Amino acid sequence: MMLLHDVLQWLIGPFQEFSFMRRALVATLALSFSSAPLGVLLTLRRMSLFGDALSHAVLPGVAAGFIFFGLSLPALSIGGFIAGVIVVTLAGLVSRHTELKEDASLAAVYVVALALGVILISGHGTQLDLLHILFGNVLGVDTQGLLLVAGVSSLSVVLIAALYRGLLLESFDPSFLAASGGRGTLYQQLFLMLVVMNLVASFQTLGTLMAVGLMMLPAVSSRLWHDSLPAQLLNSALQAALAGYAGLMFSYYASVPSGPVIIVCAGGLYFLSLMFAPRGWLPRLLRRPHLRA
């Protein structure tokens, strides 16, 4: 009985004791439920690296916000969101009106944006500011930041649910959607806006470079577990939440930066999935007798 009590205390103690831990937990859980499903949809469109590119692309906007308003969360977020939207729109325009495909046009636009961002920050801030923006600080989430994260993830979950059929059809068979009178580019652009919003919302907690980890790692590993999309979406959100919780605990007890630890935990789950999930490596080694033809 004592032991059970101790374990429980160990598991929830940090959150009982410190309000910054509670806020961090709520923020990562909220992000888990919106980012990870978006990540699954990204992998379905074979755009797994897209989130990575976008997370770099928001940097000049964040930098501009930083230059004019200092380390103020709304300024940084709005700046980042605007930069992300501009990059997505530009890349979309380039791919629609020239012969470049979407990934190529995005690859071209985002490196320019990243370079601009680094120039802006290095001209106006210190190295520490740059580190803060790149890697975030989940333990410094204030009420304002929490509201932003909660708002973004609520909006994302509601929109994913409302647009579910369209999003699915647009990534599965875009030419069928176009042929049946659906507006494919509308769904695509809305979807990419959601991705930008989630990356921006998570950059304060995880940093621009780490934000994409919570989006893509659970998404990729969830594909190893299930054949159906709803199951994959749910699985990815749960894995992200688990990684977020475990990461916060580990960072608390070992006193290491929380953002990277959360991502490493997600990476650990990815490794376990690779090994033990039904579509992973170990089940392939089991030679089960085949069925009758």
Next chain:
Amino acid sequence: MSAAITLENLTVTYRRHPALHHVSGEFALGSLTAIVGPNGAGKSTLLKSIMGQVRCNSGRVVKHADAGRIAFLPQQAEIDRSFPIAVLDCVMLGYWGRAGLFRRISVAMVQRAEQALAAVGLEGFAQRSISSLSVGQFQRVLFARILLQDARLILLDEPFSAVDTKTTEDLLRIIQSWHTQQRTVIAVLHDYDQVRRAFPQTLLLARNVVAWGATEQVLCHDNLHRARTMSEAVDEHAPLCAVDVASLAAVAAQGQTS
């Protein structure tokens, strides 16, 4: 007979080289037409320009109002078959035009989808994931989806490539049933015998229209020879094409008198 689709002097180019060159003519309402011709003759481009997926360089495609909804089956390579979706769900995407984002899929609609699966010979496949299907089975699924779309105009781009004879016969029967239901069907095909057996109308294409009309007249030795001699390589130093409007009008007038 009134037309479902009229092509008026349609030219589509890729980097200024025509893939379709001054194509004029019409697909009659309720007709069953095969489009044949060598590789690179512009067959798929013609379907895509009817769907509005490629830009016409000059001329236009007129879709007549009573042509109704259009169903389009593109070449299979364009669909990702590793997508995590069940066969029945994939078939029910055919309801998109009517159900959209929010409208409910009723029990009757699900039953109709199951009937469509049975009609293409895939009973018992409803809950399987599409990644477990063979190419031919997946083509049957796409036909079932078209059945649910209930379109008046159906465009099929090489529906029988990489499909075995049994499946081809089954799918051909479905095409025949569409024809008897007065739907307009246009299919890109390669097998001349199949076209002679099942398709009353044929358009023989080699960037230009070689011949267009009743199948047995179109697929004569002379026409096929002319289509074969179309050079697949584009001439990098081709001069500008100058077909003036007056001569086109003259051609059109000839067509009406004959």
